[in-house]
Amino acid sequence: MFKGLLTDKAGGSYATKLTQLDEAQLPDGDVTVRVAYSTLNYKDALAITGRFPVVRHFPMVPGIDLVGAVEDSGSPKFKRGDLVLVNGFGIGDVHWGGLAERARLKSDWLIPLPKAFTPRQAMAIGTAGYTAMLCVMALEHNGVTPDKGEVLVTGAAGGVGSIAIALLHKLGYAVVASTGRAAEADYLKGLGAREVIDRAKLSSPGEPLQKERWAGAIDSVGSHTLANVLAAMRYGGAAAACGLAQGLDLPGSVAPFILRGVTLAGIDSVYRPMPDRLEAWRRLSSDLDTRRLDSLTHQIGLDETIGYASKILEGAVRGRLVVAID
Ligand code: NDP
Secondary structure, rough: OOOEEEOOOOHHOOOEEEEOOOHHHHHOEEEEEEEEEEEOHHHHHHHEEEEEEEEOOOOOOOOOEEEEEEEEEEEOOOOOOOEEEEEOOOEEEEOOOOOOOOOEHHHHHHHEOOOOOOHHHHHHHHHHHHHHHHHHHHHOOOOOOHHHEEEEOOOOOOOOHHHHHHHHHOOOOOOOEEEHHHHHHHHHHHHEEEEEEEEOOOOOOOOOOOOOOEEEEEOOHHHHHHHHHOOOOOEEEEEEEEOOOOOOOOOOOOEEEEEEEEEEEEEEOOOOHHHHHHHHHHHHHOOOOOOHHHEEEEEEEEHHHHHHHHHHHHHOOOOEEEEOOO
């Protein structure tokens, strides 16, 4: 038996509880991992609370990230004791995830823990940080270099936003952070933001084309915010869209694309092919300042995750939440 969170929808009522699970209940897979740490991301909060239907099979162990030691392996690629991590691939929504003491997984999903990080640091990064790196790589791929001008990060005090700021700053970009929490201005400047703006300036309907300002943008908010960001991109600029914290809609126009040659790069972390994941973790190893990472991380226990899930959805959590499991 082992401890874990379990989300179920029996009898029409959606609930998540901390409970004892049996190894015999674990899903199919060729590697069993003793989980050391997991994380709480926005998507985990949706899964735990049922606020948005992200869980596709019930009952489900939530948790889209995990790190731990291989306990049992049927794969020649991994042996007992190897430290591995997983981000996405459907764990926590279609396959039992990381918020439990054990996980059974497909070896194709596992990444050896990069030498640059402790298990806890790897989860401080987690899906949010790995997604932030994918966003930075998308901007680079589309020609956004530090000399081109300011890069905007929306949802700045959240997990993706905080790590995106730290990465962009280390790479030499002039970063502007958009937040709804003015009280976090010093925190955001400490991560490397040159300027902090009020997200209210971006969150209401705006003109389809606005004064050109942003050479690049990393958006975890969507909706009117992303539409306004696109409308204020500089000629030839690029924005990476990865989130929906304000909404799933995109109420804008094609004007920025057809009149200013703006690129909108969509970022999915969940089913991203392995070569890109390995490259993102290699880049995180070289481009993320671990002292800054520690400053944006808060650790909680498995028994605190349900309470923190609601706080995430209220926008009341700053930076990253690491969940100590073992
Ligand atoms: P967090 O909850 O840590 O951060 C989200 C931030 O968005 C908040 O901190 C807040 O920032 C801002 N925000 C919240 N509500 C609103 C609102 N109504 N209007 C405008 N801004 C708002 O989440 P994560 O950083 O983990 O994830 C961010 C988004 O990215 C989520 O939508 C998540 O689902 C998505 N995501 C997508 C991935 C992918 O593969 N595409 C991978 C990872 C995340 P502030 O207080 O600074 O304003």
